[in-house]
Amino acid sequence: MQTLLDSTALARGWQLGDGHFTTMHARRGRVRLWPLHQARLMAACRRLHMAEPDWAAIDAELTALPDEGDRVVRLTLLRGPGGRGYGIAGCGATQVALNVSPFPAHYFTWRERGIDLGVCEGRLGSSPLLAGLKTVNRLEQVLLKAELERRELAEGVVLNEAGRVMEAVTANLFWRKGDAVFTPELANGGVHGTLRAWVMGELGERVQVVSAPLEALQDADEIWLTNALMGLVPVCSLAGRSLGGDYSITRALQQRYEQID
Numbered sequence: 001m002q003t004l005l006d007s008t009a010l011a012r013g014w015q016l017g018d019g020h021f022t023t024m025h026a027r028r029g030r031v032r033l034w035p036l037h038q039a040r041l042m043a044a045c046r047r048l049h050m051a052e053p054d055w056a057a058i059d060a061e062l063t064a065l066p067d068e069g070d071r072v073v074r075l076t077l078l079r080g081p082g083g084r085g086y087g088i089a090g091c092g093a094t095q096v097a098l099n100v101s102p103f104p105a106h107y108f109t110w111r112e113r114g115i116d117l118g119v120c121e122g123r124l125g126s127s128p129l130l131a132g133l134k135t136v137n138r139l140e141q142v143l144l145k146a147e148l149e150r151r152e153l154a155e156g157v158v159l160n161e162a163g164r165v166m167e168a169v170t171a172n173l174f175w176r177k178g179d180a181v182f183t184p185e186l187a188n189g190g191v192h193g194t195l196r197a198w199v200m201g202e203l204g205e206r207v208q209v210v211s212a213p214l215e216a217l218q219d220a221d222e223i224w225l226t227n228a229l230m231g232l233v234p235v236c237s238l239a240g241r242s243l244g245g246d247y248s249i250t251r252a253l254q255q256r257y258e259q260i261d
């Protein structure tokens with residue numbers, strides 16, 4: 001499925017990476033956590049000074065998804081045609097591409113069995129203007145994913161240049177020490193994940209948003225990753241050290257997440 005994309009809008013996307021996107025899980029024809037995806041898209045449009053897309057047209061497309069199985073639905077918004085160079089004055093309506101693809105089945109295995117988490121050598125740069133946004137500029141993640149592939153790692157913790165824990169390559173992360181739950185502060189980089197927002201809503205004030213060194217993770221009783229496709233994935237070991245197998249919060253959150261659309 002592909003909609004409403006013309007070559008001039010693609011030109012800004014190709015030439016400048018001038019757009020943002022979200023990747024969603026559709027189950028039996030319904031996009032899970034659509035309100036959180038839409039809220040992030042709206043926030044990104046505001047921060048990037050992009051016009052909002054035609055939400056009614058998008059709703060119509062999403063409503064027409066096949067009522068079966070699991071699918072990946074990627075919604076990309078690119079700034080409309082116009083402007084000169086970087087300039088955005090006079091750019092037209094935001095352009096939309098909706099792509100549906102098969103769901104990566106290994107994420108179901110990851111949810112059940114957990115994964116071994118590495119620590120990436122590559123670091124994230126500081127980018128306060130773009131922090132939290134899922135822009136179509138994802139070259140840092142492309143390079144980090146290349147590192148995972150080279151080292152045959154399922155996923156890896158990514159630090160920033162100051163050595164603070166930021167996220168994983170394709171996911172956000174949480175950890176628990178005793179009763180306290182933590183997630184990295186993302187004021188200078190990273191993606192404000194929809195599943196991260198959902199977990200923070202579920203756990204409320206129990207979650208502390210912190211700037212933490214790798215040692216905090218190494219000292220954790222439980223670690224889990226989140227993204228809209230993988231859901232909540234328990235971490236069995238960090239850099240080769242077992243975490244002890246207590247997945248209590250991860251399992252409780254997984255159960256709650258299963259019950260919602």
Ligand SMILES: C=C(O[C@@H]1C=C(C(=O)O)C=C[C@H]1N)C(=O)O
Binds near residue numbers: 074170171227
């Ligand atoms: C780049 C996309 O989505 C991100 C990347 C992955 C992945 O590499 O597995 C998964 C979810 C997103 N974080 C995309 O084109 O959907």
Ligand SMILES: Cc1ncc(COP(=O)(O)O)c(C=O)c1O
Binds near residue numbers: 194
């Ligand atoms: C770098 C990065 N961080 C975090 C996330 C998690 O975001 P979400 O929960 O919306 O999937 C993703 C992908 O989805 C990502 O690519």
